[in-house]
Amino acid sequence: MNMSSTEIFYICGIVALLAAFLACIIRSSRNAGLALWCCGMSIGAMYLSLGFELLAIIQWIISTLVGISFIFYAVLFGPKPGKINIRIGFVRFIATLCVCAGLFLLISYCVKDLFLSSELNTAKIGLGELGVDLLKNHIVSLAVIGLTLFVTIVGAGVFSRAERLKK
Amino acid sequence: MMLIPMALGMVGLICLLFKRTLLGMIIGIQLLNFGAASAFIVAAVKSSTQATGHIFGFFIVLSGIVQLILLYSAAIRLFYLKKQIGVENIRSLRS
Numbered sequence: 293m294n295m296s297s298t299e300i301f302y303i304c305g306i307v308a309l310l311a312a313f314l315a316c317i318i319r320s321s322r323n324a325g326l327a328l329w330c331c332g333m334s335i336g337a338m339y340l341s342l343g344f345e346l347l348a349i350i351q352w353i354i355s356t357l358v359g360i361s362f363i364f365y366a367v368l369f370g371p372k373p374g375k376i377n378i379r380i381g382f383v384r385f386i387a388t389l390c391v392c393a394g395l396f397l398l399i400s401y402c403v404k405d406l407f408l409s410s411e412l413n414t415a416k417i418g419l420g421e422l423g424v425d426l427l428k429n430h431i432v433s434l435a436v437i438g439l440t441l442f443v444t445i446v447g448a449g450v451f452s453r454a455e456r457l458k459k
Numbered sequence: 460m461m462l463i464p465m466a467l468g469m470v471g472l473i474c475l476l477f478k479r480t481l482l483g484m485i486i487g488i489q490l491l492n493f494g495a496a497s498a499f500i501v502a503a504v505k506s507s508t509q510a511t512g513h514i515f516g517f518f519i520v521l522s523g524i525v526q527l528i529l530l531y532s533a534a535i536r537l538f539y540l541k542k543q544i545g546v547e548n549i550r551s552l553r554s
Contacts, residue, residue, distance in 0.1 A: 305463035312467055312490050316474040321482050328486055331467075335493050338463070339516075342504050347516050351496075354520055358489065358527060366482055369534055369544045425510045430518075437521050444525045448532035454539060 300341040308334035321366030329359025346419060460501050468494030481534040481544045485527060492523035 308331050315327035332355020339348035426434060471490025478484055496519040503512015534544045541548045 301460070302463075308493075309463065309466050309470070312470040312474075312493075315486050315490070316470055316477075321480075324483075324486055328489060331490070331493065335467075335497060338497065339500060342500060344500055344513055344516070347496075347500065347513055347520070350517065350520060354524065361527075361531070362482070362485065365531060365534060369482065369538050422510055422513055426514055430514055433518060437518055437525075440525055441521065444528050448528045452532040452535035452539075 297341045297343075301338055304334045304337040304341065308338065322363050325359055325362035325366050328362060329355055331355075332358065346422065460505070461498065464494045464497035464501055466494075467497060470494075479546055481530055481537065481546065484546065485530050488526050488530070489523060492519055492526070495519050496523075 311327045311331035311334060315324045315331060318324045318327060333352060336348045336351035336355065339345075339351055468491055471487050471492075471494055473487075474490055475484060475487030478487060496516040499512050499515045499519065503509045503515075506512075537544050537548055
C-alpha cells in the first residue's frame with residue numbers, strides 16, 4: 293500500500309498528540325518520559341515526511357537522549373505517586389483542553405485558509421544549501437546559541453554542585 | 460496542517476500549568492518546544508522559505524536542550540537542599 297506524505301504526516305501527528313497527551317496526564321515520571329520519547333520520535337517522522345531529513349535525524353537523536361536522561365532523573369529524584377484523586381486531575385485537564393480547542397476552532401474559522409489547508413509541498417533542499425544559508429545569513433544566531441550552550445553547561449555544573457544545608 | 464503543532468503547544472502549556480514538580484515542567488517545556496519547531500517547519504513548507512524554516516527549527520531544538528540542562532541542574536540543586544523537587548519548595552529556599 294502506497295501512502296502519500298500527507299497521510300504519513302497526519303498519522304505521525306496523531307501518534308505524537310496521543311503520546312503528548314499521555315505524557316501530560318501520567319502520574320509516573322518514568323512512563324511520562326517514555327511517552328515524551330515516543331512523541332519526539334513521531335515528530336521526527338513528521339519532519340521526514342515533509343522532506344526535512346537533517347532535522348528529523350537531529351530530532352530523533354535529541355528525543356532519545358532526552359528520554360534516557362529523563363528516565364534516569366525520574367528514577368533518581370521522582371516522587372512516588374501520591375494519593376491524589378486522579379479523577380479530578382483528569383476532569384480538569386479535559387475541561388481545559390476543550391476550552392483551548394474551542395478557542396482554536398474559533399480562531400481557525402476566522403483564518404480558514406491558513407489553518408485548514410491540506411496542501412503539502414515537501415521540501416527539496418540539500419545540506420550544502422542549508423550550510424551556506426546558515427553561515428551567510430544566520431552566523432550571529434549560531435554564535436549566540438553556541439555561546440549560550442557553553443555558558444549553560446558551565447553554569448549548570450556550578451549550580452548543581454553537591455552541597456547540603458547545614459543543620 | 461497547522462492543527463497538529465498548535466495542539467502540541469496547547470498540550471505542553473496545559474502540562475506546564477498543572478504539573479507540580481520540576482520534572483513535570485520539563486515535559487511541558489519540551490512539548491512547547493516541539494510544537495513551536497513543528498509550527499515553523501509547517502509554515503516553511505507552505506511558504507517558499509524552506510531553508511529558513513529548517514534553520515529556525517534547528518535553533519528551537521537547540522534552545523530546548525539549553526532549557527533542559529538548566530532545569531536538570533535546578534532539580535539536582537533542589538534535591539540536594541530540600542530532598543524534594545516540588546515547585547513549591549523553590550519558594551522555601553528564600554529563608
